[in-house]
Amino acid sequence: MRIPKAAHTAQPWRIHEFTRDFRIEDVWSFRAPGAGPDDFPVMLDALKAAYDTRKEPAATRFLFAVRWKLGALLGWDNPQAGLGRRVVSLRDRLPCDLAQTANDATPCTDPFTEVYQLGNEAARELANKTVHDIMHLGWVPTGDGGYELRMAALVKPNGLFGRLYMAFIAPFRYLIIYPALTRQWERAWQDRTRLLTKAATYGVGNG
Template identity: 50%
Template structure:
């Protein structure tokens, strides 16, 4: 089931006040955003939601979203921002090296065509990371109790970053308006539609 998504991010305390396992490995990262996703489900639905969110065709997204990312990847190639030497295991160590032993026993499924590398998947959390010349980032999905959900749970998404020096700081400031105007609205709508499809909901 879906719920209506907020057009604004949630307060940072919604993320920081909870005892998420991701806190154990991201002490030196900054919280960039927290969003309630238009997704509701039962206690055991997080793995299925993660699959619905991370699978599918990019053509699901609006044209403006796809154009923005096409420009981003083109600039990355031009500036060398996404070359392997700036990525995980090269410029920065993977957060997999920081995982507590018990989380190493909860690997998340991988997608060959995704720039994100999964870290772990539990019954309440999913985390994946990405790194390039400008930053080291973490995507965190949480399955939280939701009183408005008929089945008791809803999804939240948090984005954490560790900018790479002045270049990284400038880049994050530059893209912030685009994230709020284009990226997040399109992402939330598409995530909601994919979850509806996974749930067999039709309109």
């Protein structure tokens, strides 16, 4: 479910210290029935295991196929446009003890790179020719004794081209991508035991 941006800024996240030059693009919440205060690492591992075993709707697969094809044709995803080349990694802004927490995070095969992971929040990033994107995940009490996952997309568009690109893809994010992501992530929590058992057995999500 899409929620106000203030729901992100009101939390005492560490991410605020390092992303003042990023804008908040989207904030979404994801249900986790039965979750407790210490279940954030379990949720993260379930999401990563789900990424490697996901079955996305045809519309989502088509959109990503078009995006990766365009990126290949136009050079959007060349290494020269990524982290350590066009932009400096957010990890370079962190104190050493915080940056080192990324080394303990469970690996994943998705395009994002770990920035840090704490007991109630984590950040991951990617960069290409269009944007430098931070995906922030936080674990928040719901007020009824439960917890939910919140995701904030923090972006720094690459000039006018990046801003136009973000505006162009906005309808696809809200109408197709995020609803599919919500179903996938909430299902990952519900299926966490099966997913994590499978990941441990077959090495899914371990590079």
